[in-house]
Amino acid sequence: METLLEILEGLHPEIDFETHDSLIDDKILDSFDIVTIIAEVNDQYGVAIPAHEITPENFNSASALYELIQRLMDED
Amino acid sequence: MLFTSYGFILFLCIVIGLYYTIPKRFQWKLLLVASFVFYYFSGWSNLIYISVTIVSTYLIGVKLGNLDKQQKSYIKEHKESLTLEEKKAYKEKIKVRRWRWLLLCLFFNLGILAAIKYTNFAIANINHIFTLFKMNELSFVNLLLPMGISFYTFQTMGYIIDVYRGKYEPERNIGKLALFVSFFPQLIQGPISRFDDLSKSLYEEHHFDAKNFAFGFQRVLWGYFKKLVIADRIVTAVLEITKNPETYDGIFVLVGMVYYAIQLYADFTGGIDITIGIAQMLGIKVTENFNRPFFSKSITEYWRRWHITMGTWFRDYIFYPLSVCKPMLNISKSSRKRFGEEIGKRIPVYLSTITVWFTTGLWHGASWNFIVWGLLNGFVILVSQEFEPLYAKFHERFNVADTFGFRLFQVMRTFLLMSSLRILDCYRDVGVSFRMFGSMFTKLNINELFNGSLLKLGLDMSDYIVIIIGVIVMISVSLSQRSGSVREKIAGKPVIIRYAVFVLLFFSIIIFGAYGIGFDSNQFIYNQF
Numbered sequence: 001m002e003t004l005l006e007i008l009e010g011l012h013p014e015i016d017f018e019t020h021d022s023l024i025d026d027k028i029l030d031s032f033d034i035v036t037i038i039a040e041v042n043d044q045y046g047v048a049i050p051a052h053e054i055t056p057e058n059f060n061s062a063s064a065l066y067e068l069i070q071r072l073m074d075e076d
Numbered sequence: 077m078l079f080t081s082y083g084f085i086l087f088l089c090i091v092i093g094l095y096y097t098i099p100k101r102f103q104w105k106l107l108l109v110a111s112f113v114f115y116y117f118s119g120w121s122n123l124i125y126i127s128v129t130i131v132s133t134y135l136i137g138v139k140l141g142n143l144d145k146q147q148k149s150y151i152k153e154h155k156e157s158l159t160l161e162e163k164k165a166y167k168e169k170i171k172v173r174r175w176r177w178l179l180l181c182l183f184f185n186l187g188i189l190a191a192i193k194y195t196n197f198a199i200a201n202i203n204h205i206f207t208l209f210k211m212n213e214l215s216f217v218n219l220l221l222p223m224g225i226s227f228y229t230f231q232t233m234g235y236i237i238d239v240y241r242g243k244y245e246p247e248r249n250i251g252k253l254a255l256f257v258s259f260f261p262q263l264i265q266g267p268i269s270r271f272d273d274l275s276k277s278l279y280e281e282h283h284f285d286a287k288n289f290a291f292g293f294q295r296v297l298w299g300y301f302k303k304l305v306i307a308d309r310i311v312t313a314v315l316e317i318t319k320n321p322e323t324y325d326g327i328f329v330l331v332g333m334v335y336y337a338i339q340l341y342a343d344f345t346g347g348i349d350i351t352i353g354i355a356q357m358l359g360i361k362v363t364e365n366f367n368r369p370f371f372s373k374s375i376t377e378y379w380r381r382w383h384i385t386m387g388t389w390f391r392d393y394i395f396y397p398l399s400v401c402k403p404m405l406n407i408s409k410s411s412r413k414r415f416g417e418e419i420g421k422r423i424p425v426y427l428s429t430i431t432v433w434f435t436t437g438l439w440h441g442a443s444w445n446f447i448v449w450g451l452l453n454g455f456v457i458l459v460s461q462e463f464e465p466l467y468a469k470f471h472e473r474f475n476v477a478d479t480f481g482f483r484l485f486q487v488m489r490t491f492l493l494m495s496s497l498r499i500l501d502c503y504r505d506v507g508v509s510f511r512m513f514g515s516m517f518t519k520l521n522i523n524e525l526f527n528g529s530l531l532k533l534g535l536d537m538s539d540y541i542v543i544i545i546g547v548i549v550m551i552s553v554s555l556s557q558r559s560g561s562v563r564e565k566i567a568g569k570p571v572i573i574r575y576a577v578f579v580l581l582f583f584s585i586i587i588f589g590a591y592g593i594g595f596d597s598n599q600f601i602y603n604q605f
Binding site: 030031032034035036038039040042043048049050051052054 | 241242243376391392395396397399400401402405408409412421424425428461
């Protein structure tokens, strides 16, 4: 989780990613951020997040995103 | 059949009358027949193209669904006997087969679109090259572009990709799928609906709901007001300016682009109001396509609020898949190593953005004008993205971000920027478009606005008064929408005011609508896509 928080904070240092749970709904993360996050997650965790998993539910909070990463790692 | 024709009004009255009198279980079937009748009137051969798309998408959708079921039942049946590796190998085999069926569907249907829409554009470009080498030129082919083909093809391809992704089950009733693809109010100019958003409301039974019907009717009237009173009136001046670039340069280019912005907004949002309003009269909910786009403070925001369903289509089916596909992730990884973190992480975004805007331009039309227009949009978005930290520092330093004046400046800047890019929509080729853009700076003579020239563009003083009042009404409605539905607000007023508003709107269309002698009933701009 710490690695993921570092990735997110690198993009938006002003946001508290541990508590924020509407990153997409509040338009904090845009499509450019999402693509950058996916590339970095792929680098750090070795997981490729497929396009159809890019949904507000999966990207609205750091914890939801972390759950997605865990799920994809388990599927592998 | 145009929305603005008397034939369409008659057709609509018959469909709505039947819709609420026949047994409810036949409602969706009536809509299917009505949609095909509607499309028949735009050319019988168009029915062949749309039917081929429906049948091919239906068959491949069912195939994808069956393969998915086959995989699940096989793994369930052999749960005990299969090793993890065997399960993985079986899943991979099915995945490859499903992927091939998807590709077949995409290539086939996008191939039809490409063949009809882009063959002559390709021939024209090949001929340019042939001319350089003094070779014989190829002949152009005579293919009529079916109305709305870009819309229904994209809507159908969205459906098949979603089925492939397992977002929902394929529709196993071909009639129902055919209705989703051909639903007449949205067939020729969108919105580009998603199956999971539209299908339920499209197929379920609808009882007559007076409020819903009245709200739908009001929205239809509002759409006709924008189209007939404003767009079809101001188009005369837009054409006069843009078809005669030798006469009208300098300040007239700016005037033409402001007029075109008004025309395009009134035309396209008016058409969508009619679409959504008709659907609402039938009890069906169609996705919104606009969210007061001319109040956007940046071009990125503008594209989130203008033609929303097209933007989200490109985002979900091209931008994201391209940005996160394995080759792109590999490019990202290697470019980070080679060029460093900052540049490396931008490369996938840049490549995907350029591709999306190239295809967005191409989707709008088979000409270099649209391609350059698309690429320039992408360029401006990327540049804005790069300057974002600089803007943030500027805002912080001068504390201007939240002032009304600054927000107004941002809105005006975005409006003028988008209007400048639209020069490419209007002039005959890219060279003339750039020359006209340049003339705004080199031949700017503001006095020309006050010497009576504006009254020689095909609009007289009474036309200007109607347009100005129309634009003021549009802006007022948009401002009012910020605090909720305008129709709900009007519904809360005393009955006399309610009726006065809609009688006024109705008679404005009858009296001030630009039709009859001297005006041609114009096709909607987006019908051509």
